[in-house]
Amino acid sequence: MTTLTVRNLSVSFPATGQTRLAALQDVSFTIAAGEMVAILGPSGCGKTTLLNVLAGFLRPTSGEALLNGHPISGPGAERGVVFQQGALFEWMSVKANVTFGPRMKGMPRAERDALARRLLGLVGLSDVSDRAVHSLSGGMQQRVALARCLANDPALILMDEPLGALDALTREKMQELVLKLWHEAARTVVLITHSVEEAMLLGERLFIMAPRPGRILQDYRLPFARAAQTEGIRAVKQTQAFQRQRDEILSLIWDMEEAIMGSDTEAEPQGDGTRAGKSGTGKAA
Numbered sequence: 001m002t003t004l005t006v007r008n009l010s011v012s013f014p015a016t017g018q019t020r021l022a023a024l025q026d027v028s029f030t031i032a033a034g035e036m037v038a039i040l041g042p043s044g045c046g047k048t049t050l051l052n053v054l055a056g057f058l059r060p061t062s063g064e065a066l067l068n069g070h071p072i073s074g075p076g077a078e079r080g081v082v083f084q085q086g087a088l089f090e091w092m093s094v095k096a097n098v099t100f101g102p103r104m105k106g107m108p109r110a111e112r113d114a115l116a117r118r119l120l121g122l123v124g125l126s127d128v129s130d131r132a133v134h135s136l137s138g139g140m141q142q143r144v145a146l147a148r149c150l151a152n153d154p155a156l157i158l159m160d161e162p163l164g165a166l167d168a169l170t171r172e173k174m175q176e177l178v179l180k181l182w183h184e185a186a187r188t189v190v191l192i193t194h195s196v197e198e199a200m201l202l203g204e205r206l207f208i209m210a211p212r213p214g215r216i217l218q219d220y221r222l223p224f225a226r227a228a229q230t231e232g233i234r235a236v237k238q239t240q241a242f243q244r245q246r247d248e249i250l251s252l253i254w255d256m257e258e259a260i261m262g263s264d265t266e267a268e269p270q271g272d273g274t275r276a277g278k279s280g281t282g283k284a285a
């Protein structure tokens, strides 16, 4: 199983004039094999930048990301990415989408068919195997995207708001599915979400990020994802422990958002290219 190590990772982008924007600054963490980590934080705190580095789409300005001790220097088949919108081949059938990667790698047809049957069964789409993807609902398309990701047998699964475009009811069902897949596939998962409840339900670890510079403010270890696997999401959400934790995280993020709004007019460029402001101070720091 896969261990992910990030050491002193910084990513900056050219900003106005001579300044640079510190999208990520000196971020370090280790994610153990089989852990599911949710990442939550206000807009612009560097969540997608971090995921892009882990996917190998973006090279860090300094520092490194290592997968089982090997530096990540580009995209790789051992990492699967699921986006908010499935990035599927809409004209192909569900089955053809799911088996696209294995077909490219030369997997024989019978083996591919068996793989598609197993994965489509896992995500509850056995009966639409031959349908064109464009004829499916948004929730079904995201299930195809999950199955397609799993078909490539990635050791590390990276998800950027995979359920963000779904209605509330479908989203809850999909959260159950992600928990089931995580349990059955036993993969290391990093998931970005804008929903506090989703982050708490799916992340046995939860990174709260802050912007300017982008960094990890809190690293929570939470019991809810494990509990939800046995007791179900609805039951866990109703517990006092869940509600107390949610209120704490909500007020942390609320304070951060307030600070960001205030700092928008006050922030000045610094010599190191970051911007001074109130974000990340006070309770959130």
Ligand SMILES: Nc1ncnc2c1ncn2[C@@H]1O[C@H](COP(=O)(O)OP(=O)(O)OP(=O)(O)O)[C@@H](O)[C@H]1O
Binding pocket: 013, 014, 021, 022, 023, 041, 042, 043, 044, 045, 046, 047, 048, 049, 050, 214
């Ligand atoms: N290619 C780029 N060029 C310049 N600036 C960038 C680039 N990509 C990201 N940024 C900036 O880096 C910061 C972090 O962006 P990022 O997209 O990682 O944030 P995020 O937390 O994912 O935001 P959101 O929740 O809105 O998706 C933002 O200020 C963004 O404007």
